Amino acid sequence: MSTTAITETATVTLAGVSKVYGRGGTAVQALDQVSLTAAPGEFTCLIGASGCGKSTLLSLVAGLDQPTSGNVTVGGRVALMFQEPGLFPWLTAAGNVELALRAHKVPRAERQARTRELLDAVQLGGFGRKRPHELSGGMRQRVALARALAQDADVLLMDEPFGALDAMTRDVLHDELDRVRMRVGKPLTVLFVTHNVREAVRLGDRVVLLSSRPGRVIEEYPVPIERPRRIDSGPVAELASTITDRLRAEVGRHGN
Amino acid sequence: MATDTTLAGLDALELAPVPTGTGAGERARRLWAVLWPKLAAIALVWVVWELIHLTGWKHYVLPGPGVTLSNLWQQAQTGLLWHAVGDTLMRAVLGYAVALVIGVVVGLLVARVPPLRAAVGSLITGLQTLPSAAWIPFAIILFGLNTSTIIFIIVMAAAPAIANAVIAGVDYIPPLLLKSGKVMGLRGLSLTWHLIIPAALPTFMAGIKQAWAFTWHALLTAELLVLVTGVPSIGVLFEADQEQTDMPSTISIMIVIVVLGILVDALFVQANKAIRKRWGLT
Numbered sequence A: 001m002s003t004t005a006i007t008e009t010a011t012v013t014l015a016g017v018s019k020v021y022g023r024g025g026t027a028v029q030a031l032d033q034v035s036l037t038a039a040p041g042e043f044t045c046l047i048g049a050s051g052c053g054k055s056t057l058l059s060l061v062a063g064l065d066q067p068t069s070g071n072v073t074v075g076g077r078v079a080l081m082f083q084e085p086g087l088f089p090w091l092t093a094a095g096n097v098e099l100a101l102r103a104h105k106v107p108r109a110e111r112q113a114r115t116r117e118l119l120d121a122v123q124l125g126g127f128g129r130k131r132p133h134e135l136s137g138g139m140r141q142r143v144a145l146a147r148a149l150a151q152d153a154d155v156l157l158m159d160e161p162f163g164a165l166d167a168m169t170r171d172v173l174h175d176e177l178d179r180v181r182m183r184v185g186k187p188l189t190v191l192f193v194t195h196n197v198r199e200a201v202r203l204g205d206r207v208v209l210l211s212s213r214p215g216r217v218i219e220e221y222p223v224p225i226e227r228p229r230r231i232d233s234g235p236v237a238e239l240a241s242t243i244t245d246r247l248r249a250e251v252g253r254h255g256n
Numbered sequence B: 001m002a003t004d005t006t007l008a009g010l011d012a013l014e015l016a017p018v019p020t021g022t023g024a025g026e027r028a029r030r031l032w033a034v035l036w037p038k039l040a041a042i043a044l045v046w047v048v049w050e051l052i053h054l055t056g057w058k059h060y061v062l063p064g065p066g067v068t069l070s071n072l073w074q075q076a077q078t079g080l081l082w083h084a085v086g087d088t089l090m091r092a093v094l095g096y097a098v099a100l101v102i103g104v105v106v107g108l109l110v111a112r113v114p115p116l117r118a119a120v121g122s123l124i125t126g127l128q129t130l131p132s133a134a135w136i137p138f139a140i141i142l143f144g145l146n147t148s149t150i151i152f153i154i155v156m157a158a159a160p161a162i163a164n165a166v167i168a169g170v171d172y173i174p175p176l177l178l179k180s181g182k183v184m185g186l187r188g189l190s191l192t193w194h195l196i197i198p199a200a201l202p203t204f205m206a207g208i209k210q211a212w213a214f215t216w217h218a219l220l221t222a223e224l225l226v227l228v229t230g231v232p233s234i235g236v237l238f239e240a241d242q243e244q245t246d247m248p249s250t251i252s253i254m255i256v257i258v259v260l261g262i263l264v265d266a267l268f269v270q271a272n273k274a275i276r277k278r279w280g281l282t
Helices: A054-062 A093-103 A108-121 A139-150 A167-183 A195-202 A236-254 B001-012 B026-057 B065-077 B080-114 B113-127 B133-144 B147-171 B175-184 B188-225 B233-244 B247-278
Strands: A014-021 A028-038 A043-047 A069-076 A078-081 A155-161 A189-194 A206-210 A217-222
Touching: A028 A054, A028 A217, A043 A054, A043 A167, A043 A195, A054 A078, A054 A155, A054 A189, A069 B113, A078 A139, A078 B175, A093 A108, A093 A139, A093 B175, A093 B188, A108 A139, A139 A167, A167 A189, A189 A195, A195 A206, A195 A236, A206 A236, A217 A236, A236 B026, A236 B247, B001 B188, B026 B065, B065 B113, B065 B247, B080 B147, B080 B188, B080 B233, B080 B247, B113 B147, B133 B147, B133 B188, B147 B188, B175 B188, B188 B233, B188 B247, B233 B247
Parallel strands: A043 A189, A043 A206, A078 A155, A155 A189
Antiparallel strands: A014 A028, A014 A069, A206 A217
């Protein structure tokens, strides 16, 4: 019933995971019998309407919370990124990245060089000395990405990381995320939560559709579209509209 | 690569241009904008005081502003006033420093250890409402008529306010920062040092300014009631002036205290500003 680190073929495995908040009459079931696996290096997008327990699911994988029943197994270390960058405002961009390295016991001598590498990876090499409030929203989110990468994780959990950004910045960051993922030496497994169906299809190797209240897996869509992809390309739009139809049908169920 | 240039372009567009440095003329204008309301307030007080004096109300004990200020000027020529102010300030700084150490340690423990908060959280607030004069009999019996007594009274007055400032600072840390720190792997002492303390600092700074006011109140109360022989202090001067019914000297010292209060407040405001700027809160 707890998060244990093991090494298997799948990096993340959820087996019959349920999560109930509260008890008695006011109890809310956030997740119901969710089973899901993510292969090493796989990019999985989780999509669903409000109340589908996406964020709960990520918290369980991150070990911030325990499932009520079922098993969560994660083979490797986990880093988590939110919609808000959550940078420490009293530290510079480089300081934020360096603190993550420090928390992971990277020796002092290596930290500076690693920090520079990570900021270069998100194309912020020239902005290390800036404080978060001096950067734009997109830049802050890239610092947060560099900080997540600094944790040397095997699994990157992303909770609507681009939800608060304008469309153009988001598009560019999609390309950026694709590229950064390739630059990391080992396959980086990603679980990506979003409300945006096109974003899910643009990024994912697989899109998992969740129902709402409680969250259940209702359908999984492989995304056999060649990379590099564009969010406004035909195949992306086509698959996105299929998934959107299914999502709308699911949401409509709650209106009656 | 196309993405690189697009990204660099977006970055350049989104960063607002930094306002260029201001010249001496601009600085003088800003200084004047801050200064004239203060000068006007002083002039207003002077006029009201003078008018009260002119009505002749209690004229044999209430001096006018002119007499008082010339008395202040005379006192400023002698070393005694500065010596007394120096001694009193010394006590304030010492007491406040001890209160800071105790208050910060107790505050952090209470804020971070839930059973401890349940046990002594309300006691700290209770102590804060206890007037500092209430500690005087206890302190005199414990230490006698000396400086330790005065320092003790300051600490009892200021430390609870400082501890409460730490607790408030910790409580107002944005949950997202705590979650980020946890995910990042910060634990225990390194969590406290790298996240809790810096994140609590802006709220804490507002609270310790109030603690300085408590320090000053407790100090003057203590100095008036605990006369330490051989050490000139503001309290000793007050006592002497009261015995001789020397009203101009009494008011002069009150003016000195108010001016000191304003100066120290300016220091706190500057420190607060610097932190808020660095934290990106302005």
